[in-house]
Amino acid sequence: MTSVEKTDVLVIGSGFGGAIPAYHLAAGGARVVVLERGPWLSSEEMDHDFLLGSSYTRAFDFVVGDGMSVLGGNCVGGGSVVNFAAMPRAPRFVFERRGSVNRRMWPAAIDRDTLDPWYDRVAEALPVTTQEWGTVPYAGGLWAAACHHAGRTANPVPSAVDLDKCVNCNWMMSGCRFDAKRSLLLNYLPAAVAHGARIRPLHEVQRLERTDDGGYRVHYTVVDAEDYRVHTGEGAIDAKIVVLAAGAGATPVILQRSQPDLGAMPHAVGRYFSGNGERLNTAVVNEDRVRDVLGLARGDGRAYEGYQIGRGPCVASWDRLDGSLPEYSRYSLEQLYFPPGLGTILAQVPGAPRPSWFGAAKKEMLRRWRSWLIIFTMIEDDNEGVFGPPPPRGNANRVSQQMLGHGTISYHPTANTQRAWAESDADVKSILERDGLAEVAPWTNDLVGAYTVHPLASCRIGDDPATSALDDRHELRGHPGVFVTDGSAVPGALTVNPAMTIAALAERAVPGIVRAARERGVDVVYGAPAPDGATSGRRATGAQAAELMNR
Amino acid sequence: MPDTRPSDPRTMTLEAFADTVLPGEKRSPDDRAIAGAAPGGGAVAAGAIELLRTPATGIADGLDDYADLLTKHALGYAAEHGLQLDETVPPFVALPFEHRTALVQALTAPGHPEKPFWVLLALFSYMAFDSAAHLNTRQALASGHPGLTAMGVSTPDADGLWRFAEHSYGRRLSDVHPDTDHSTGSLA
Numbered sequence: 001m002t003s004v005e006k007t008d009v010l011v012i013g014s015g016f017g018g019a020i021p022a023y024h025l026a027a028g029g030a031r032v033v034v035l036e037r038g039p040w041l042s043s044e045e046m047d048h049d050f051l052l053g054s055s056y057t058r059a060f061d062f063v064v065g066d067g068m069s070v071l072g073g074n075c076v077g078g079g080s081v082v083n084f085a086a087m088p089r090a091p092r093f094v095f096e097r098r099g100s101v102n103r104r105m106w107p108a109a110i111d112r113d114t115l116d117p118w119y120d121r122v123a124e125a126l127p128v129t130t131q132e133w134g135t136v137p138y139a140g141g142l143w144a145a146a147c148h149h150a151g152r153t154a155n156p157v158p159s160a161v162d163l164d165k166c167v168n169c170n171w172m173m174s175g176c177r178f179d180a181k182r183s184l185l186l187n188y189l190p191a192a193v194a195h196g197a198r199i200r201p202l203h204e205v206q207r208l209e210r211t212d213d214g215g216y217r218v219h220y221t222v223v224d225a226e227d228y229r230v231h232t233g234e235g236a237i238d239a240k241i242v243v244l245a246a247g248a249g250a251t252p253v254i255l256q257r258s259q260p261d262l263g264a265m266p267h268a269v270g271r272y273f274s275g276n277g278e279r280l281n282t283a284v285v286n287e288d289r290v291r292d293v294l295g296l297a298r299g300d301g302r303a304y305e306g307y308q309i310g311r312g313p314c315v316a317s318w319d320r321l322d323g324s325l326p327e328y329s330r331y332s333l334e335q336l337y338f339p340p341g342l343g344t345i346l347a348q349v350p351g352a353p354r355p356s357w358f359g360a361a362k363k364e365m366l367r368r369w370r371s372w373l374i375i376f377t378m379i380e381d382d383n384e385g386v387f388g389p390p391p392p393r394g395n396a397n398r399v400s401q402q403m404l405g406h407g408t409i410s411y412h413p414t415a416n417t418q419r420a421w422a423e424s425d426a427d428v429k430s431i432l433e434r435d436g437l438a439e440v441a442p443w444t445n446d447l448v449g450a451y452t453v454h455p456l457a458s459c460r461i462g463d464d465p466a467t468s469a470l471d472d473r474h475e476l477r478g479h480p481g482v483f484v485t486d487g488s489a490v491p492g493a494l495t496v497n498p499a500m501t502i503a504a505l506a507e508r509a510v511p512g513i514v515r516a517a518r519e520r521g522v523d524v525v526y527g528a529p530a531p532d533g534a535t536s537g538r539r540a541t542g543a544q545a546a547e548l549m550n551r
Numbered sequence: 552m553p554d555t556r557p558s559d560p561r562t563m564t565l566e567a568f569a570d571t572v573l574p575g576e577k578r579s580p581d582d583r584a585i586a587g588a589a590p591g592g593g594a595v596a597a598g599a600i601e602l603l604r605t606p607a608t609g610i611a612d613g614l615d616d617y618a619d620l621l622t623k624h625a626l627g628y629a630a631e632h633g634l635q636l637d638e639t640v641p642p643f644v645a646l647p648f649e650h651r652t653a654l655v656q657a658l659t660a661p662g663h664p665e666k667p668f669w670v671l672l673a674l675f676s677y678m679a680f681d682s683a684a685h686l687n688t689r690q691a692l693a694s695g696h697p698g699l700t701a702m703g704v705s706t707p708d709a710d711g712l713w714r715f716a717e718h719s720y721g722r723r724l725s726d727v728h729p730d731t732d733h734s735t736g737s738l739a
Binding site for chain 2: 048049050051052053057064088089091092119123128129130131133134135136137138141144145147148152153154155156157158167168169170171177229296298299300305306308309310315318319321339340341342344345355358359360362363364366367369370398399400401402404406446447448496500
């Protein structure tokens with residue numbers, strides 16, 4: 001190699017974990033390069049189209065493992081582009097979880113009180129707002145009414161959607177054509193670019209090695225824009241600091257592949273993976289009963305038939321998020337839209353003999369698609385996931401030109417996880433089958449294992465070196481100057497959508513990264529405002545940031 | 552729209568597999584690949600073969616292997632269950648629908664050594680029906696695609712984009728959790 005490019009900070013991945021440090025470090029004066037394996041899509045490229053090769057398949061990856069499949073973002077902006085923008089904060093009890101290690105799994109420095117100011121920073125930046133009942137789409141309204149009928153409560157879920165721009169098209173998983181979803185493409189990333197950060201799409205990082213000056217050399221390959229199985233070039237960049245944020249399904253794989261050069265990884269790299277305890281149930285709604293029992297009407301003679309309409313999850317029942325309940329019995333039940341394609345096949349026909357994911361009865365169920373309602377359950381799982389030896393490149397052996405691959409994750413749910421899924425399934429059934437409102441069945445795990453859209457904890461923070469890969473400032477144990485700031489740093493399942501917590505932890509990690517960069521001679525300061533210049537979040541985190549900088 | 556010309560044995564075998572996943576009505580009285588187990592167009596009419604042959608799936612080059620392997624499994628299944636197969640059609644096509652179903656169940660069940668292989672074929676057969684992944688969605692709807700039409704997928708606006716001006720019941724339908732922090736919308 002004749003010459004290797006140099007930068008101060010190399011960020012791997014441009015989702016919440018990557019975009020937030022990239023912005024703050026660039027704004028603070030560091031030279032920042034962001035490598036993203038997926039494409040950089042403009043709003044006009046975000047298609048309303050299921051055709052293979054449209055943004056629907058360009059922008060995310062579906063990786064099938066042994067017992068677990070992971071759906072993740074694969075584009076500049078990462079998960080923020082393909083997610084459904086639900087941004088609740090994690091309940092207080094989550095930070096006290098003990099899980100499979102049987103001691104508090106979160107670092108002592110972090111609980112809900114200490115994280116709240118960082119949540120505030122994210123809420124100010126995107127922004128995240130509460131939703132009003134008057135704009136909740138039909139599916140969320142139906143779920144709320146069913147919960148109320150069953151004596152439960154239900155909440156509109158805080159969201160990073162600008163409702164003045166949203167047209168309720170429900171194409172969020174292909175990216176937002178209308179810039180209504182406040183993805184990172186609209187805040188942190190353009191602000192980072194404005195401060196000089198360079199974002200390189202279609203650059204897939206393969207491994208890290210150490211340089212003689214104590215920094216790191218990051219090796220990447222360039223991915224073909226149409227066929228992701230094809231790599232068209234390769235290169236390397238030297239950096240004084242590396243921020244790994246490739247997603248919980250990819251970050252540990254990069255570290256595993258780097259081990260021959262970097263030396264031994266902490267035991268927890270590639271272990272303790274959590275699918276955020278996720279599971280889905282599909283209800284086929286009885287339109288007449290919805291009208292007669294719940295009194296719902298759309299004004300055009302229909303009671304519901306609103307599955308296609310809306311914007312992902314809008315209403316959740318949080319009655320079981322009660323800290324006084326035993327661990328593994330706390331969960332949320334959230335209404336969700338999931339588009340045809342990858343999800344539909346996994347729905348089972350309610351009441352039919354198993355397996356019932358295909359055949360004549362399933363086809364008949366598809367004919368009632370407009371009357372479907374999906375409930376998304378997030379329980380407390382047992383961090384059962386383990387990654388096998390890394391594939392030759394990337395984090396999976398790609399099958400299709402885009403979207404689909406086989407990964408090395410193995411996930412065999414424990415009795416705790418299976419019991420929690422069963423309890424939540426029964427709860428969904430009791431709410432929605434009450435008085436004949438619907439018929440309900442969980443998705444099958446037989447085809448692609450359990451299924452998560454929120455992979456977590458494969459490289460987690462903690463105080464115990466035996467069970468955590470990172471210290472509480474997100475620095476990789478034994479490898480100074482490498483930080484992990486994506487969902488893989490979150491210690492365990494959150495019982496709610498995790499984007500807000502991943503983002504808040506990334507904000508909290510920045511002061512430590514700035515300090516490490518300064519120690520390596522980078523002329524960088526901490527203290528940028530929100531991407532739009534707002535400063536109230538910065539004031540609220542000032543004391544904690546100073547402590548993290550000076551520890 | 553799907554090609555309705557007589558199919559070669561391998562194509563017939565793949566059609567029979569797709570029709571087992573999401574069955575439909577026969578294209579003609581003498582149609583053997585489609586078992587006729589459900590009314591309306593099924594996966595085949597929805598374009599399963601066209602989608603399977605699309606290079607973007609990553610399995611297009613292996614379809615002959617799929618058909619040959621399915622033939623082998625059908626022969627084994629028939630022998631195991633003492634079934635006499637009509638030799639004028641491929642073995643999987645010759646299986647009665649309930650036996651096709653049982654064999655697909657076995658091939659896609661946890662623990663089957665070829666499970667990932669068959670799940671892929673089922674997935675793309677499925678996607679032909681539920682998302683017409685080989686077609687532009689707007690055009691598929693305009694031409695009456697059997698799957699999208701059966702599901703009741705609505706049509707987009709003139710510019711090809713979906714918008715739902717009417718989308719909400721417009722009123723509160725439940726009490727919120729008593730510990731809700733109304734300034735953030737999350738639990739306190």
